[in-house]
Amino acid sequence: MPSRISDDVHQKQLDLYTIKELPESHAWRSSLDHDYQCNDSLESIPVIDLNDEKFAIENIGHACKTWGAFQIINHNISQRLLDNMEEAGKRLFSLPMQQKLKAARSADGIAGYGVARISSFFSKLMWSEGFTIVGSPFDHARQLWPHDYKKFCDVIEEYEKEMEKLAGRLMWLMLGSLGISKDDMKWACCGPRGECSALQLNSYPACPDPDRAMGLAAHTDSTILTILHQNNTSGLQVFKEGNGWVTVPPLSGALVINVGDLLHILSNGLYPSVLHRAVVNRTRHRLSVAYLYGPPSGVKISPLSKLVDQGHPPLYRSVTWSEYLGTKAKHFDKALSSFQLCAPRIGFANPKDRNSVQVG
Numbered sequence: 001m002p003s004r005i006s007d008d009v010h011q012k013q014l015d016l017y018t019i020k021e022l023p024e025s026h027a028w029r030s031s032l033d034h035d036y037q038c039n040d041s042l043e044s045i046p047v048i049d050l051n052d053e054k055f056a057i058e059n060i061g062h063a064c065k066t067w068g069a070f071q072i073i074n075h076n077i078s079q080r081l082l083d084n085m086e087e088a089g090k091r092l093f094s095l096p097m098q099q100k101l102k103a104a105r106s107a108d109g110i111a112g113y114g115v116a117r118i119s120s121f122f123s124k125l126m127w128s129e130g131f132t133i134v135g136s137p138f139d140h141a142r143q144l145w146p147h148d149y150k151k152f153c154d155v156i157e158e159y160e161k162e163m164e165k166l167a168g169r170l171m172w173l174m175l176g177s178l179g180i181s182k183d184d185m186k187w188a189c190c191g192p193r194g195e196c197s198a199l200q201l202n203s204y205p206a207c208p209d210p211d212r213a214m215g216l217a218a219h220t221d222s223t224i225l226t227i228l229h230q231n232n233t234s235g236l237q238v239f240k241e242g243n244g245w246v247t248v249p250p251l252s253g254a255l256v257i258n259v260g261d262l263l264h265i266l267s268n269g270l271y272p273s274v275l276h277r278a279v280v281n282r283t284r285h286r287l288s289v290a291y292l293y294g295p296p297s298g299v300k301i302s303p304l305s306k307l308v309d310q311g312h313p314p315l316y317r318s319v320t321w322s323e324y325l326g327t328k329a330k331h332f333d334k335a336l337s338s339f340q341l342c343a344p345r346i347g348f349a350n351p352k353d354r355n356s357v358q359v360g
């Protein structure tokens with residue numbers, strides 16, 4: 001695993017839209033590096049129709065076990081809202097750099113504009129910029145558009161509201177496929193939970209040397225589940241044991257669902273969190289919006305008692321979301337295993353370091 005690197009370069013955000021040649025600071029590898037290649041010839045993550053709930057539960061269970069990710073269609077999020085969200089992201093990232101920096105994420109903060117938070121674990125920089133929203137985007141939006149922030153705030157508010165409903169529904173479908181009911185997990189049924197999520201807007205400008213660059217390095221999300229909207233440009237890849245890296249093709253109107261580390265813990269390792277990354281492209285700008293869904297802040301997450309017995313001891317100790325996020329921020333891909341109680345039954349362990357920098 002890369003250890004945390006603390007130098008100045010990670011605080012700097014270059015204007016990637018104007019660079020004509022890949023700088024050494026962003027060159028992750030030689031274009032001949034086989035570890036980087038992706039294997040798209042076989043299969044991709046399942047596409048599940050939520051209109052057919054009975055089939056959906058079965059298919060979701062299978063997808064969570066085998067891929068840790070799937071796409072959904074007929075999810076009831078309107079195309080209008082997805083388009084508006086994409087438009088809001090474009091409007092944000094196309095601002096001049098000095099304007100975007102007015103909403104920069106502070107050194108110890110979570111929300112705002114900046115390089116990928118996981119950058120500090122790598123010696124090379126990623127070919128992307130991000131904007132994180134936790135709760136209301138009002139303060140940052142006002143800094144970005146002092147006279148015209150309402151449009152952005154309205155879209156974000158509607159998007160967060162709709163995503164929260166969808167995330168709750170998906171959580172029950174995913175847990176339902178393990179035989180878990182609302183009675184087994186009382187904490188998840190309580191009232192409004194606006195504070196249990198974050199919205200991450202990612203922008204990947206066209207890159208002059210995409211084979212040597214990295215959009216967003218391989219990681220798992222520290223969530224129960226993540227709902228990802230990608231524009232019509234591919235870039236997201238998921239890692240499947242036995243297959244390697246597999247592209248998730250953008251399907252118009254579909255949303256990508258990732259199993260996060262907290263569902264990995266809740267399911268006692270039955271639904272492993274998915275390792276994923278974003279690669280970049282020579283000609284097209286890519287945009288993605290991730291809705292990161294977690295439990296209410298005070299709730300302790302541990303393997304669900306229904307999934308634990310003498311033959312299946314709990315594999316993880318309990319942890320709150322904020323404790324987990326803190327551990328992830330410090331230890332990155334060692335976070336999950338640091339909560340492990342004993343050796344896992346299934347094949348999952350910390351993946352080999354697939355982000356290692358090989359220059360040459």
Ligand SMILES: C=C1C[C@]23C[C@@]1(O)CC[C@H]2[C@@]12CCC[C@@](C)(C(=O)O1)[C@H]2[C@@H]3C(=O)O
Pocket residue numbers: 110116117118132197198200219220221222223290292325328
């Ligand atoms: C709720 C969160 C998950 C996240 C850290 C954060 O506090 C807000 C940003 C999230 C994100 C998005 C990109 C990938 C990721 C690993 C990162 O660096 O920032 C995730 C974080 C996470 O899941 O740990």
Ligand SMILES: O=C(O)CCC(=O)C(=O)O
Pocket residue numbers: 200202216221228230235236237276277278287288290
């Ligand atoms: O851009 C993508 O497809 C991936 C984004 C992502 O993994 C994230 O925001 O956590």
Ligand SMILES: [Fe+2]
Pocket residue numbers: 219220221226276290
């Ligand atoms: Fe992610």
